[in-house]
Amino acid sequence: MLRGNGGQEIFFDDEDRYHLYLLMQEGIERFGHRIHGFCCMPNHVHLVVQVAREPLSRIMQNLGFRYTRWVNKKQSRTGHLFQGRYKAVLVDADSYLLELVRYIHLNPLRAGLVKDPVEYPWSSHRAYLGLEELPWVQTESVLSQFAKRLVTCRKRYAIFIQKGITEGHREEFHQGGEDSRVLGDDDYLNRVLGIEPGSPSPVKLRDIVAHVAADMGVTQKKLKEAGRDRVAAKARAAIGYLARRLDVASLTEVAAFFQRDLSTLSRQVGELEKKVASQRDVRRQMNRYVNKITQA
Numbered sequence: 678m679l680r681g682n683g684g685q686e687i688f689f690d691d692e693d694r695y696h697l698y699l700l701m702q703e704g705i706e707r708f709g710h711r712i713h714g715f716c717c718m719p720n721h722v723h724l725v726v727q728v729a730r731e732p733l734s735r736i737m738q739n740l741g742f743r744y745t746r747w748v749n750k751k752q753s754r755t756g757h758l759f760q761g762r763y764k765a766v767l768v769d770a771d772s773y774l775l776e777l778v779r780y781i782h783l784n785p786l787r788a789g790l791v792k793d794p795v796e797y798p799w800s801s802h803r804a805y806l807g808l809e810e811l812p813w814v815q816t817e818s819v820l821s822q823f824a825k826r827l828v829t830c831r832k833r834y835a836i837f838i839q840k841g842i843t844e845g846h847r848e849e850f851h852q853g854g855e856d857s858r859v860l861g862d863d864d865y866l867n868r869v870l871g872i873e874p875g876s877p878s879p880v881k882l883r884d885i886v887a888h889v890a891a892d893m894g895v896t897q898k899k900l901k902e903a904g905r906d907r908v909a910a911k912a913r914a915a916i917g918y919l920a921r922r923l924d925v926a927s928l929t930e931v932a933a934f935f936q937r938d939l940s941t942l943s944r945q946v947g948e949l950e951k952k953v954a955s956q957r958d959v960r961r962q963m964n965r966y967v968n969k970i971t972q973a
Contacts, residue, residue, distance in 0.1 A: 678764040681720040702813040711815040714778040716800035723781040734940035737763040779841045882926045914945035
């Protein structure tokens with residue numbers, strides 16, 4: 678979710694909306710992610726994004742920066758267009774993708790902008806119905822869950838949307854479940870948090886956290902606390918680096934585990950990677966961690 682700074686509107690005319698479409702399409706071509714759905718409201722944007730090789734932080738920062746630059750130049754203005762960083766909830770697609778896409782497609786109706794979501798031109802709903810061509814929106818994952826034939830898929834999807842019209846605000850799609858950034862059942866949470874094996878690797882995220890926390894003299898509780906403790910930040914960066922290097926967890930999953938800002942963690946891990954490449958002592962420290970963790 679990208680929201681206008683102070684609740685201000687982020688679109689001044691239809692050209693702005695179409696330009697955001699262009700930027701989203703270019704982003705997909707550049708970063709290789711998928712967009713399963715979107716809705717452009719007057720003062721915010723909802724996106725259902727499935728990341729690939731690039732972290733979500735880079736995708737959203739690129740989109741927000743380029744669109745802000747477009748608006749500022751066009752409107753002869755300066756300053757921030759969006760309210761801080763994007764807001765994200767990590768969602769279990771198997772359990773929640775259909776409901777999430779329906780929820781954002783019904784946003785204009787809940788806001789009183791239209792009486793039927795098909796009347797709203799600035800979402801992916803019409804593309805799902807085959808009424809508009811948006812080739813950069815990946816509709817197959819949702820539609821294929823309704824039937825085999827596309828015509829039947831779209832009919833059943835339309836019925837599914839209608840059944841959700843009476844549904845009100847769902848806080849979990851804004852704040853997540855028990856973990857404020859993760860929404861899924863127990864099995865999904867366990868996979869994300871490294872409690873259960875989610876890959877062939879025998880190493881779990883909790884193993885990395887335990888080794889690094891003990892070595893740096895910081896408690897695991899401290900790693901999850903809010904604040905700017907330098908030792909804790911350094912430890913989280915090391916954990917994120919090792920989790921990715923050992924193919925145990927993505928940075929999105931590490932950020933979810935610590936309930937921390939993904940973009941900040943991504944930047945800190947990036948800085949650590951540079952040090953590993955250029956500083957022998959840092960490289961030796963990370964190699965030492967790898968050896969200890971994999972041999973434990």
